[in-house]
Amino acid sequence: MGMGILVNSNTRVLVQGVTGREGSFHTKLMLDYGTKIVAGTSPGKRGNYVHGVPVYNTVREVIAEQGSPDASIVFVPAKFAADAVYEAIDGNIKLIVVITEGIPLHDELKFVNYARKRGVIIVGPNTPGVMTVEECKLGIMPAHVFRKGRVGLVSRSGTLTYEVARELSKRGYGVSTVIGLGGDPVTGLDFIEVAELFFKDKETDAIVLIGEIGGDAEERFAEYYSGASSKKPVVAYVAGKTAPPGKKMGHAGAIISMGMGDYESKKKSLEKARIPLAETPSQIPLLLDELLKKQ
Amino acid sequence: MKLYEYEAKEIASRYGIPVPxxxxxxxxxxxxxxxxxxxxxxxxxxxxxxxxxxxxxxxxxxxxxxxxxxxxxxxxxxxxxxxxxxxxxxxKICVSRELYLSLTIDRAMRKPVFLVSEMGGVEIEDLARKYPGKVHRIHVDPEVGYSDYMSRIALSALNLPWSSLSELSSIMKSMYRIMVEYDAELVEFNPLAYSCEGKLIALDAKIIIDDNSLPRHPDLQELYGRELTSYEKKARELGFSYVELDGDIGVISNGAGLTMATMDSILFYGGKPANFLDIGGGASRERVREAVKLMLNHPRTRVLLVNIFGGITRCDEVALGIIEALKEVSQVKPIVVRMLGTNEEEGRRILLEQGISVFVEMDDAVKTAVNLTLK
The missing domain is CATH 3.30.1490.20 (ATP-grasp fold, A domain)
Known part of the structure; x- marks a missing residue:
């Protein structure tokens, strides 16, 4: 019990926006996975139940009647998402997973800074969430493609992560915890912070990092990795080699702009840090084989 | 969304920033x-x-x-x-020196940042690459906002006389207000001129608005899409994320990362993607149909590659969407399909009946599509 990073089988979860289409659908799937959901919020819906989960109007009511949740997952629409995040932060919830896509950039900047100053971890926004396999799913990922194992998976994308998890499974690798950083330019966590958690986690032997064009999160990770004293093997994949500059590739954060964030720059930095870079998702487990054999 | 120079200058001017x-x-x-x-x-x-x-x-x-x-x-x-x-x-302004001044978002620090350089007039891309030491950064805490000391740092980085401080300060303060009030991700003056008369004037101006914020700026939202190609516009109207490329393999996939990975794999196996098209999660038959029609009608598409990794996507729906599209499109072009997810068997059966092969592995599908274009 209590393996993996950020969430485990003891994590008590609140679902914000629980009565919405996405919120209620994924509440069901998370419950099926075994996630301990203690309550949901949806303004004006107090007294209802969603798949057996009691619904409250405010986070304050949840705390008063159910005790403090350890984590919250936010399904609230973009226009109201920032408000929901502040409510969770001010309710002293220490881990907030923001699934919502399309939140205005300056709203994100503000609540991410607000959270960091108060020691609150934000996963996302625009993330598939975080899941410690066979313990706790705090997200929308299809659970069946992840098999239990010792690889930590950290990614800026959703579907591609599922593809990679499937490739890993085919080759006999499983996952300890999978975490989506989120597809927006500003996110609560970055590769360095997640890697540090994985380096400390006894259940994780190696890390697979899935990056994409835009920003310099991969470059900064590579530089950090070169200098890190205690570390674990990392294999990387970066999507967007064929992406033209100045175009947003689906994610708000996936854009080569002001001369920053192209594939070549990430490739160069990762190679310099001696992190093997896969050219296709199917190469990832092969590179892991080589890397772990050398150890 | 990018604004035109004249629009950016109108805004700057309204906020008291001197422009020609x-x-x-x-x-x-x-x-x-x-x-x-x-x-x-x-x-x-x-x-x-x-x-x-x-x-x-x-x-x-x-x-x-x-x-x-x-x-x-x-x-x-x-x-x-x-x-x-x-x-x-x-x-025409008599220019003594060309400076660089912008306000953008530092993703790593998660804060707005002023970029300041005395080597203006060059694209910031080149500037940052050639003279990294010549670009100064001044971060702004979004909870606090602009503070006057920032202009004193900028003044010294720009090598300007003390007498320019109030002008520079008022410009930077306005830039911050523009960023917040317009939900901008970039406010850039390059060059910012130090004129022969010793005045600061924004010779060029660029403002980029955060797309996610457009719903709260209805006047700007109306302008959205004007820089897109006609195909990009069509795809946006259908609700797809779409980017035009110059290859000949049409790409339809779900999720931004997987769509890019599909394009990159095409390149890896020797082909060229024609586009980026992300249909999003849980694709319905109608959405698949519209995406397939769009790409089959695209003049550059020679082969269409559909790569759907379904968590909750129903493969029978995807298959029916493809079949429906084929009935409505007169163009005869080969289609290669890879799909995984709920009702996989049923989906495969539907497509095989129409002579379309379905792959389980992404690599196999990509290789097949590339080989078809090499014929």
Missing amino acids: RGKLARTPDEAYIVASELGSTVIKAQVLVGGRGLAGGVKIAQTPWEAREAAFKLLESSIRGVKVNIVLVEE
């Missing part, structure tokens, strides 16, 4: 009239692509006749493939 006097012209005659009030002028093509100066989109005129001539040439031309419809005619 000038007016828009849509015909050479209009340019003549504007120029006759201004003396020596600069005629600038209004396009939303970068590198305008190098592409010949900026001309200098000493007389109204020269301005007319310059406008005539620009209005006949295209800059990097974009037709010029409007020019901005501005008074």
Whole structure:
């Protein structure tokens, strides 16, 4: 019990926006996975139940009647998402997973800074969430493609992560915890912070990092990795080699702009840090084989 | 969403930032009239692509006749493939030094940041690469906002005299207000001129608005999409994330990362993707149908590759969407499908009946699509 990073089988979860289409659908799937959901919020819906989960109007009511949740997952629409995040932060919830896509950039900047100053971890926004396999799913990922194992998976994308998890499974690798950083330019966590958690986690032997064009999160990770004293093997994949500059590739954060964030720059930095870079998702487990054999 | 230079300057001017006097012209005659009030002028093509100066989109005129001539040439031309419809005619400023000043978002620090350099007039891309030591960064805490000490740091980085401090401070303060009030991700003046008279003037201006914020700026939302190609526009109207490329393999996939990975794999196996099209999660039959129709009708598509990794996507729905599209499109082009998810068997059966092979592995599907284009 209590393996993996950020969430485990003891994590008590609140679902914000629980009565919405996405919120209620994924509440069901998370419950099926075994996630301990203690309550949901949806303004004006107090007294209802969603798949057996009691619904409250405010986070304050949840705390008063159910005790403090350890984590919250936010399904609230973009226009109201920032408000929901502040409510969770001010309710002293220490881990907030923001699934919502399309939140205005300056709203994100503000609540991410607000959270960091108060020691609150934000996963996302625009993330598939975080899941410690066979313990706790705090997200929308299809659970069946992840098999239990010792690889930590950290990614800026959703579907591609599922593809990679499937490739890993085919080759006999499983996952300890999978975490989506989120597809927006500003996110609560970055590769360095997640890697540090994985380096400390006894259940994780190696890390697979899935990056994409835009920003310099991969470059900064590579530089950090070169200098890190205690570390674990990392294999990387970066999507967007064929992406033209100045175009947003689906994610708000996936854009080569002001001369920053192209594939070549990430490739160069990762190679310099001696992190093997896969050219296709199917190469990832092969590179892991080589890397772990050398150890 | 990028704003035109003249729009960015209108905003800057409203916030008290000095810009050259000038007016828009849509015909050479209009340019003549504007120029006759201004003396020596600069005629600038209004396009939303970068590198305008190098592409010949900026001309200098000493007389109204020269301005007319310059406008005539620009209005006949295209800059990097974009037709010029409007020019901005501005008074020519006597420039002593060209500086760089912008406000953007530092993703790593999760804060707005002023970028300041005394080497203006060069694209920031080149500037940061060639003279990384010449670009100074001043971060702003979004909970606190702009504070005057920032302009004192900038003043020294720009090597400006103490007498310019109040001007610079007022410009930077306005930039921050513009960023917040317009939900901008970039406010850039490059160059910011230090004129022969010792005044600061924004010679060029660029503002990029955060797309996610457009719903709260209805006036700007109306303008959205004007820099897109006709195919990009069509795809957006259908609700797809779409980007035009120049290859011949049409790509339809779900999720931004997987769609990019599909394009990259095409390149890896020796082919060229025609586009990026992300249909999003849980694709319905209708969405698949519209995406397939769009890409089969695309003149550059020679082969269509559909790569769906379904968590909750139903493969029978995807298959039916493809079949429906084929009935409505007269173009006969090969389709390669890879799909995984709920009702996989049923989906495969539906497609096989129509002679379309379905792959389980992404690599196999990509290789097959590439081989079809090499034939």
